[in-house]
Amino acid sequence: MNIFFVGVLLLVLGGIFTLLVSRKYKVFSVAMFTTIATVLCLIPALSCILGSQTFLFGFELNKIFGEVSFSIDPLSAFFIIVISIMGLCSVIYSKGYLAPYIEKNKNVNSHLIFLTLLIASMLLVVTCSNALMFLVFWEIMSLSSFFLVIFEHEKKEVLKAGVKYLVFMHISVLFIMLAFALCSLKAGSFDFATFTNILESNKNLATIVFVLSFIGFGTKAGFVPFHNWLPDAHPAAPSHVSAIMSGVMIKTGIYGILRVLSLCGTPTKTIAYGVLILSVISALYGVLYAITQHDLKRLLAYHSIENIGIIGIGIGVGMLGMAYNNPIVTILGFAGGILHILNHSIFKELLFMAAGSVYIKTHTRNVEILGGLIKTMPYSALLFLTGSVAICGLPPFNGFVSEFLVYFGMVKGLDTNNFFAVVVLLFAIAGLALVGTMAILCFTKAFSIVFLGMPRSENAQNAKSDSTFSMLAPMGFLAILTLVIGLLPQYAFEMVTKPAFVITHAPSVTLTMPIEIMKEISLFAFGFIVFVSVLIFAKLKFSNKTVLHETWGCGYNRPNCHMQYTASSYASPFLAMLRPLFKKIFDVEKPKKLFPKNAHFSLHIDDIEEAYVINPLVKFDEWFLSKFEKIQSGNIQSYIKYSLIFLVIIIIGSLIIK
Numbered sequence: 280m281n282i283f284f285v286g287v288l289l290l291v292l293g294g295i296f297t298l299l300v301s302r303k304y305k306v307f308s309v310a311m312f313t314t315i316a317t318v319l320c321l322i323p324a325l326s327c328i329l330g331s332q333t334f335l336f337g338f339e340l341n342k343i344f345g346e347v348s349f350s351i352d353p354l355s356a357f358f359i360i361v362i363s364i365m366g367l368c369s370v371i372y373s374k375g376y377l378a379p380y381i382e383k384n385k386n387v388n389s390h391l392i393f394l395t396l397l398i399a400s401m402l403l404v405v406t407c408s409n410a411l412m413f414l415v416f417w418e419i420m421s422l423s424s425f426f427l428v429i430f431e432h433e434k435k436e437v438l439k440a441g442v443k444y445l446v447f448m449h450i451s452v453l454f455i456m457l458a459f460a461l462c463s464l465k466a467g468s469f470d471f472a473t474f475t476n477i478l479e480s481n482k483n484l485a486t487i488v489f490v491l492s493f494i495g496f497g498t499k500a501g502f503v504p505f506h507n508w509l510p511d512a513h514p515a516a517p518s519h520v521s522a523i524m525s526g527v528m529i530k531t532g533i534y535g536i537l538r539v540l541s542l543c544g545t546p547t548k549t550i551a552y553g554v555l556i557l558s559v560i561s562a563l564y565g566v567l568y569a570i571t572q573h574d575l576k577r578l579l580a581y582h583s584i585e586n587i588g589i590i591g592i593g594i595g596v597g598m599l600g601m602a603y604n605n606p607i608v609t610i611l612g613f614a615g616g617i618l619h620i621l622n623h624s625i626f627k628e629l630l631f632m633a634a635g636s637v638y639i640k641t642h643t644r645n646v647e648i649l650g651g652l653i654k655t656m657p658y659s660a661l662l663f664l665t666g667s668v669a670i671c672g673l674p675p676f677n678g679f680v681s682e683f684l685v686y687f688g689m690v691k692g693l694d695t696n697n698f699f700a701v702v703v704l705l706f707a708i709a710g711l712a713l714v715g716t717m718a719i720l721c722f723t724k725a726f727s728i729v730f731l732g733m734p735r736s737e738n739a740q741n742a743k744s745d746s747t748f749s750m751l752a753p754m755g756f757l758a759i760l761t762l763v764i765g766l767l768p769q770y771a772f773e774m775v776t777k778p779a780f781v782i783t784h785a786p787s788v789t790l791t792m793p794i795e796i797m798k799e800i801s802l803f804a805f806g807f808i809v810f811v812s813v814l815i816f817a818k819l820k821f822s823n824k825t826v827l828h829e830t831w832g833c834g835y836n837r838p839n840c841h842m843q844y845t846a847s848s849y850a851s852p853f854l855a856m857l858r859p860l861f862k863k864i865f866d867v868e869k870p871k872k873l874f875p876k877n878a879h880f881s882l883h884i885d886d887i888e889e890a891y892v893i894n895p896l897v898k899f900d901e902w903f904l905s906k907f908e909k910i911q912s913g914n915i916q917s918y919i920k921y922s923l924i925f926l927v928i929i930i931i932g933s934l935i936i937k
Contacts, residue, residue, distance in 0.1 A: 325360070378747070504892075622678055656746070680765060728846045862886075
C-alpha cells in the first residue's frame with residue numbers, strides 16, 4: 280500500500296516540478312513523473328486483482344475525521360488500473376496537443392498541475408474508506424477538472440461550460456454528503472466498514488441512502504436526467520482532458536454507485552428496476568442526441584451518456600439478479616457493466632484523441648465543413664475508425680464482448696418466474712439493440728463526413744499532415760487494446776469477476792459456462808481476423824492492376840464538395856421519424872434573386888431537457904435574484920443597517936424559542 284501512496288505523491292510532485300522546468304520540457308517532465316507513478320500504482324492493484332491480497336492502510340488524523348483508512352480490494356484495484364493507464368495515455372498525448380499553445384507562449388503550468396492533481400485525486404477517491412476524507416478528495420477532483428475545462432477561458436462559451444459543470448458538481452456532492460451523513464449519524468463513524476451493518480439491517484435506510492447516492496454519483500457519471508453538464512463541458516475542454524474526463528473521471532461516479540451498493544447489500548426489486556429502466560433511457564437518449572450533433576466532440580460527449588447507460592444496464596441486471604437471488608444473472612450483469620467501464624475508457628479516449636488530432640490540424644470541430652482528411656491524416660483516420668467499430672459493439676473489438684455479457688445476463692434473466700421482470704428485460708434487450716443500431720448510424724456519419732469525400736472548407740484543405748508521434752502513439756496503444764480484449768475476452772472476463780464478487784459478496788458462483796462462451800468468442804474472433812487477412816492477401820497478390828477512372832457525374836464532369844452528403848442530410852431520414860423528441864432551431868437566409876450572393880441554411884437541435892427545464896429554471900433564478908439588486912448598493916452604512924436588523928431578528932427569535 281505504501282508504494283501506492285508514493286505513486287500518488289509523485290503525480291502531484293510531477294505537476295509542481297513543471298514550475299522549475301523550461302517551457303520546452305514541461306510536458307515531457309510531467310510524462311516522466313506520470314510514467315513512474317503509474318508503474319508504482321499498478322503494482323499493488325495488479326497484485327490484488329490477479330491474486331487474492333487486499334491492502335489496508337489507516338491512520339488517526341484528528342477528532343473530526345477519526346481514523347482515515349484506505350484499502351485496495353478488487354473493486355478499487357480495477358479502477359486504479361483504469362485510471363492509471365488511461366491517465367498516462369492522456370498525459371503523453373498532451374505533449375503534442377499542447378505544443379501549438381506553448382509555441383504561442385500560453386502558460387500551461389497551472390494546466391499541468393491540475394492535470395496530475397486530477398489523476399491523483401481520482402486514485403485517492405477509489406481507495407479512501409473514510410466518508411469525510413472521500414468528500415475532500417471528491418471535491419479536489421471536481422475543482423481540478425473545472426480548471427482543466429476552462430483552459431481556454433478567454434472564450435466565452437468555454438467559461439460558461441466550465442461554470443455550468445461546477446454548478447452541477449456541487450449539486451451532486453450535496454446528495455452524496457446527505458447520504459454519507461445519514462450513514463455516519465447511525466453508525467457513529469465515518470468509516471465505510473461501519474456503514475455495512477447499519478445498512479444491511481435497515482432496508483428502508485439502505486434504500487434512501489442508495490437513491491441519494493445514485494443521484495449524486497449519477498450526476499457525475501452523466502445518467503439522464505442528470506447529464507446536462509456533460510455535452511457542454513467535454514467539448515469545451517482540451518481533447519486530452521475530454522479524453523480523461525469521459526474515459527475515466529465520469530467512471531468515478533459509477534465507482535461510487537458500486538461502492539455504496541456493496542455496503543447496502545441486496546437491493547429491493549423496485550430499486551433494481553428503477554436503475555435498469557433509467558439506464559435504458561440514458562442509453563437511448565445519449566445515442567439519439569449524438570446523431571443530431573455537428574460538433575464532433577459534442578457528438579462523442581453524448582455517446583458517453585449512451586455508454587454510461589449501457590454500464591448502468593449491466594448494473595441494473597446485476598441488481599435484479601441479486602433481488603431475485605439468481606447468482607448467474609448477477610455475475611453476468613455486473614461483469615458486463617464493469618468490463619464496459621474498461622472498454623469504454625479505452626475506445627472513448629481513443630476517439631476523443633482522434634477528434635483532437637482533427638481539431639489541431641483543421642481548427643474546427645464542425646463536421647459539416649470537414650471531409651477528405653483520410654488523404655492527409657491516414658493514421659488518425661484509421662485509429663478513429665477502429666474506435667468507431669469498437670464503440671458500435673462490433674466484433675472482433677472489445678465493445679462487443681462487454682455488450683454480449685450484458686445481453687447474456689438479460690437473456691438468462693428471462694428464466695425468472697416473474698411476468699413483470701420478463702417484460703422489463705425484453706424491453707431492455709430491444710432498447711439495447713436499438714442503441715447499437717443508432718450507434719452504427721452515428722459513426723458511419725461521423726467517419727464518412729469527416730474523413731471521406733472531398734474537403735468542404737479551407738479548414739479541411741489546410742490539413743497537410745498527420746499528428747505528431749506523441750499523439751499517435753497513445754492512440755495506437757489504445758487501438759491495440761481494443762483488439763486484444765476482443766480477441767482474448769476470457770481473460771478480461773476473469774479479471775472483472777473479482778470486482779463483481781466484492782459487490783455481491785458471493786465468491787462461490789460457478790462460472791464455467793460464461794468462460795467457455797468467452798473462449799468460443801475468442802476462437803471466432805481469431806478466425807475472422809485470419810479470414811480477412813487471407814482475403815486481403817489474395818486481393819493484393821492475384822488481382823489485376825486497378826485502373827482508375829473518374830466517377831460518372833450524371834453528365835457533369837466537375838464535381839465539387841456541394842454534391843456530397845452533409846451530416847444533417849445523412850441522418851435526416853432517421854431523425855424525421857422522431858421529431859417530437861427534439862427542439863429544432865433553424866437559421867435560414869433564402870435566396871432572393873436569380874443569382875443570389877448570399878443564402879444559407881443551418882439547423883441546430885437543442886437538448887429538450889435544457890430547453891424546457893434547465894433554461895426556464897435559470898431564467899426564473901435570474902428574475903428572482905434581480906429583485907434583490909437594490910440591496911447590493913455598495914453603501915457601507917446600508918450594510919451595517921442590514922446587519923443590525925439581522926441581529927435584532929436573531930435575538931427576538933432566540934427569546935421566543937426560550
